[in-house]
Amino acid sequence: MTSFAALHVPGKPLLLPNVWEFGFAAALAAAGYPAVGTTSLGVSAAAGLADGAPASRAATVALTRALAPLDVLVSVDIADGFSVDPGEVADLVAELAEAGAVGVNLEDGRADGTLAPVEVQRALIAAVRSSSPGVFLNARTDTHWLGAGPVSLAVERALAYRDAGADGVFVPGLADPGEVAEVVAAVEVPLNVLFLPGRGTPAGLAELGVARVSLGSTPYRVALAAALATVDAAREGTSLPLPPPSYAEVAGLLPPPR
Incomplete structure (x- = not known):
């Protein structure tokens, strides 16, 4: 199997679907996708917890x-x-890593809407790098996600995290083509951006040198919308919004009984 790091090719980005439970991941594996990420929002919501709450650590490991x-x-x-x-x-x-993960995302955004001090985040990255050298460490900065500053701030933080040992950087919310190209040129490690419907395509991002495009919580939120629409269709006697896989097809994705 190709290594996870080798899938990060500037100009030919890895499209990374994000999952929150086994069935969706199994379906993606069966469809030939080489890699999946998890989504903290989906994992936390499935456990009945706030996004990224410390209590969701156990659910993250279990998944x-x-x-x-x-x-x-x-x-x-x-x-x-x-x-x-x-x-x-x-x-x-x-x-x-012992459980089988080949990569992690570690972000500098905090629950109160602020950014962690750069040196605090660098210490976390350095500790992870030292303990798990084989794990692809994707350092996320939320400068754009939180509207915390100009692209120069994203570059500043991305470079600091790269120098602390990050293998790649993730700037969710980064979408302006000029800004994307600026970050790609500055950081010199794989750049990950978030797919934002209506704000660029993977092909367009590839032309800018992006190495990874994550779907984030979008599949989870779309799944919620589809589930609600299905219930509404049953109540109103209308057609289902999407043809679902059969029971047998889903059951076939699951492990055999123990």
Whole structure:
């Protein structure tokens, strides 16, 4: 199997679907997708928790272990690491690697809408890099996601995280072609952006040198919309919004009974 790092090719980006449960990941693996990511929003919501809440750590690890048998590479969204302690975050990534994860996303956005101090985030990245050198560490900066500053701030943070040991950088919300190209040229490691419907296509992002395009929580939110529309269709006696796979097809994706 191709290594996860090798899938990050500037100009030929990895399209990374994000999952929150086993069935969707199994369907993607069966369809030939080489890698999946998890979505902290979907995993947290499925567990009845706030997005990225420290209590969702256990659900994140459990999902990673469940996905390990699939023929697909797994990168895990660990939000802010569920801790401010570098040792605890490093231990989490080591646990995820032992469970089968080949990559993690670690973000500098905090629950209160602020950005972590750069040196605090660098310490977390350095600790993870030291403990799990084989894990693809994707350092996310939320400068654009939180509207915290100009593209120069994203570049500044991305370079700091790269120098601390990150293998790639993720700037969700980055969409302006000129800004995307500026970050690509500056960081010199694979750039990951978030797919934003109506704000550019993977082909267009490829031309700018992007190496990874994540779907984030979009599949989870679309699944919620489709489920609600299905219930509405049943109530109103109208056609289903989408033809679903059969029961047998879904059952066939699942592990055999133990």
